[in-house]
Structures are given as structure tokens and as C-alpha cells.
Amino acid sequence: MLDAILPVKPQLETTFNHLISLVRMVKLLGKLRAKYERIMKPIGSSLGRTGLTPNEISTLSLVVAVLAGAAYAYRSPILGAICLLISGAVDMLDGAVARAMGTVTRFGAVYDPVLDRYAEWAVLFGIGLGGFAVWTWVIFGLFGMVMASYTRARAESAGGLDSCRVGIAERQEKIILLVLGSFLQPFFAPAVAVSVLVVGILSHITVVQRLHFTLIQTRGSTTHV
Secondary structure, eight states: OOOHHGGGGHHHHHHHHHHHHHHHHHHHHTHHHHHHHHHHHHHHHHHHHHTTTHHHHHHHHHHHHHEEEEEEEETOOHHHHHHOOOOOHHHHHHHHHHHTTTOOOHHHHHHHHHHHHHHHHHHHHHHHHTSSOOHHHHHHHHHHHHHHHHHHHHHHSOOOOOOOOOOOOHHHHHHHHHHHHHHTTTTSTTTTHHHHHHHHHHHHHHHHHHHHHHHHHHHHHHOOO
């Protein structure tokens, strides 16, 4: 098994270094979130006037994510990346519509992240089926993404935090990393696999960061059971 890995080791190292160097750029994109939300508000207003609801947009995002997973399963990483980008863009629109039209609901706040987890499963499952990454890495990446989301949800519910959107990489940054790995795949065969691994590592780091943030914010607080 070691002999099979050694020939691709230089490629793995090169691709890994490329993706790691992009993490900082991706993180910078995440810091532009507030500006992005202001830009998206008029678009959200326009979409809201068509009669589309935020929950319908969330559902559409999941459908496109499933198509992305199917593209990966049939070994079409570029098509998968395009569908993944569209899914991510559509997913951001539901919040823009809700804020612009004043239709933010408690159910929508639950419905959207639940569909996001199914979307992540569809994409990574497709990557595994397509043979772009070993299942160990797929499970590692998917579990990290789910746990990062779960940690935030628990911090904001049981922990009583107004927001726990901290960490080295949120969902949008992880999507961008997977997309970048997909576009690099024709040039570096292990690119998608390495992007999955990097997403998993960053997700688990985010879990630790969110736990630490919650500890600091809730220090001295008690709860009754």
C-alpha cells in the first residue's frame, strides 16, 4: 500500500500546499460577508417580489447540491464544482430574501441549516462514489462539517449565545475549497481528495475554536437540569 502512495506523494504535497495557500484568501472572502449581505439585499427584494419564499430557495439549493453530488459520482468534477457554486449562491439568497421581505421565521432558521447538512452529505457522498477520495477522508470531512454546525447550534441554543459564527472556516469557505480542488483536479489528480481532507481538518479546528469561544462567553454561567 505504501508503494502505491509514494508515486503520488509529490503531487499530494504540491496540491496540499496550493490549497493551504488558498485558505488565507478564502478566509479573507469570509470577512467580506457583511458587505456581501448589503449587496444581496436588493437582489433579495427583487426575488421576494416574484413570490419565491426563503424555504423554496433553500429547497432549490439542496436540489442543485444533489446534482453536484451526481456529477462527482459520474466523475465530472468541473460540472460538480459549477453545480456546487450555484448551490452555494442560491443558499445565500434565501437569507437575503428573508431579510429584505421581513419574512424571517423560526422554522426557516431550522429548515435551512438542516438542508445544508443534507447538501454537504450529497456532495461528499458523490465525491466518494466517484473515487476522488477514499471513504476514510470523506467520512472525516463530512463528520467535521456536521460537527462544526452542531457545535454552533448547541452554543446558540443550550449555551445561550446570540451568535457563534467564529472559526477558521464557515460553510462558504469550505464550499470554495471544494470548488478550487475540483478545478485543480485535471492538473493534479489528488486535488479533490486533498480538498476534502483540508475541509475536514479546518472543520475540526473550527469545532475546537467554537468550543473555546463558548467556554469564554459562558464562563461563570450555570444551568439547571
